[in-house]
Amino acid sequence: MTNATGIDAWGAWFDGVELLKASNLSTVDVKKAKKVNVAIVGAGMSGLMTYLCLTQAGLKNVEIIEAGNRLGGRVHTEYLSGGAFDYSYQEMGPMRFPTTITLANETYNISDHQMVFQLADELNRLNQFSKNLSVDFIPWYQSSPNGLYYHNGIRLPNGLPPTVAQVAANSSLKVPTVLDASTQELTEKVDEALPGQEFMVEMAKNMFKAHRDFLDGGLGGLPGDQWSEFAFMVNYLKANLNDTDIVAAGSNAYSFWDDLYEGLYFSATTWRTIDGGLNRLPLAFHPLVDKHTTMNRKIERVNYSPSAKRVTLQSRNSYKDSFENSTHDYAVIAVPFSIVKKWRIPDLPVTISNAIANVPYTAACKVALEFKTRFWEHLDNPIYGSCSTSSDIPGIGSICYPSYNINGSGPATMLGSYISGGQWGGHWVATPEAEHVKYVLDAMIEIHGDVARKQYTGKYNRRCWQLDPLESSSWASPTIGQHQLYLPEYFKTHNNMIFVGEHTSYTHAWIASAVESGIRGSVQLLLELGLVDEAKATVEKWMARWIDV
Incomplete structure (x- = not known):
């Protein structure tokens, strides 16, 4: 799935899937395609969603390999x-x-x-x-x-801090924040440059299209993922370092995209x-996956045979054990890059290798x-x-x-x-x-x-x-340029491996991000197998119900 095929990896990718022509049954052996052996590595929400989509599309030989002893990953x-x-x-x-x-x-x-x-x-x-x-x-x-407002030791006569409502009604209960005039001016300039309420509506209706629009010119006409908060304030708005440090509030190396979608979410009514x-969400998967899931099998190495076009996964339960091997036609890697970067994996193109090595995570x-x-x-x-x-x-x-x-x-x-x-x-x-x-x-x-x-x-x-030895992180926090550079790489199949997880989505840290990536990874594999009708049906079922396709 690439931009060359009409599938927009920076935006509403599912629109492109809908426009693909139906599969030619004379050139695709559907029964054979649905018998390929697929290993899903990781039983977090992206791995579980991948399993559900693939099996509902008719694939017969799908298994989950989980390093821990429970379903759900970071859902805990x-x-x-x-x-x-x-x-x-x-x-x-x-x-x-x-x-x-x-x-x-x-x-x-x-x-x-x-x-x-x-x-x-x-x-x-x-x-x-x-x-x-x-x-x-x-x-x-x-x-x-x-909610209580406990700042600077301020308390009411009853011994408790004032409430949010009491502070709103009596400003003397709040610790004042005094900004220099230049800091306030910078805040106003940034607010003016950022997309307004119409963009909030667009994000609510279609986060994926909004992401593409932000990349194209969402920062006052500038490409959104090519200007960090620091660069935009200092080099474009000509702000001084102190004002920039205050307004960016620690997000100097990031784009404004995170501020925008998190701003939408946390403004929810x-x-x-x-x-x-x-x-209870991953618990509900147990009847569906238990017979097809292997627990306590920690993948540490991956090999790929170009001649056989098969992936071999090497695992062991303890560093004291010898490796055990299993070989598959495809592997869907539903494991955070904070763990994958520790694996020994076959040579991959430099861009996806850099994504695995360099995407930072929040603690x-x-x-x-x-x-x-x-x-x-x-x-x-x-x-x-x-x-x-x-x-x-x-x-x-x-x-x-x-x-x-x-x-x-x-x-x-x-x-x-x-x-x-x-x-x-x-x-x-x-x-x-x-x-x-x-x-x-x-x-x-x-x-x-x-x-x-x-x-x-x-x-x-x-x-x-x-x-957590199976996570080593909380959620992905891509720095400036990494969305625009790396997202298309996640839509490519590398040595019969497909990468899913919240780190490969348009937003991060949310269950919805993991679920979307599992849908995308499933559609990607179905198209890889020539199962266009099944891919379109998956999009219709999981994306078209909520987002205009």
Whole structure:
């Protein structure tokens, strides 16, 4: 799948698939094509989605090879007491799905995330609506006017920090941010250059077309992925270094694309999450994949035979073991580049090799703490869900209360710290777990009062994704130029290998990104096999329902 075939790797690639001519059955042996041996390496969401698409397209010989002992990859719900419906859990990976956004009094679906809801519907149908396997969505509360604002030690007479609503009503409760006139002027110039509300609508309707438009001239007429935030401000807007450092806020080496799509998502009007935890999404795949999945098989080497046109995967369970081999017609690599870069793989073209070696990843850490009750829901200004509590305590980041089982009884788990980037992910990795958890607990007591100390059950979970030997990262964060350069490479099949995962998509860090990549990788393989009708049917099923094709 390349631009030469009419498939736009920088934009709405599925439009090009729809325009392809149907397969010539006299030149394609469909039965033979559907018997090829395909290994999907990795049972995260992109690997699982690839399996579903390929098997529903009629491929008969597809297997999943997973290095760990569970499905889901970076989808990771931690249950601190009981199970899914005892409701003392937190999401240590993805947490939520932006659903709709209201702009100029009109509400739009955020279309790229709708395919996740469609996937849940499909799994529920395939599992015959089994209660044990159901994937059901409930509201996620992203913001609350009663979230606490704890900055500079400011407290009310009742001992608690002011709420978001109280700060909005009384500016004396807020720590003022004073910007130089030149900094404010730069902020206004950047806002003026960036696409406005019409582009927000376009992203909501078709993120892929919006991405292409951003590359073509989305930065005030300039190509969006050729100007880093630093270069645009300093070299184009002629800003000084200090103003640029303040306005870029650490994103100097990146394009504005991340700011734009994250800005859309976090401006969402409504959100959803999965009742019982996001783990229930990969859990629902078990009946479909268990007979075709090998667990605890860690791939470390890949070989390719040009004469046989086959891929050999070499794996072992422990570094003390000898390698075991398996040979396949194709391998779909659904593993983050943070891991693939450690493999020994056959010579690849320099551009895809550079993508594997050079795409950076963000480090993130989360600490979840369990309490005897949902005490935050019983404050004078109760907090129901949300990540609205903020603090200037270093290294804490976001604080999120559960959006499920509101007003329920029994223990509940707060996300006491969720922090990424800014070197904090790496800092906390170097800190012993007990020390890190104690730091977060002390911060929660400082913010919420002694009730947090009294209610703490002693149960916690810390997950710093850099410490995960199967991930070594949280999500991909391409730097300037890497989207424009590397995206077309992901649409090519290299030595009978196809690369999928959120790192190969147009957006990053979201389940929708992984799901989209699995659809794209499946269509890519189907076209490689000459199964054009099946590829078009896959696009019709998974992309056309939500996005105009």
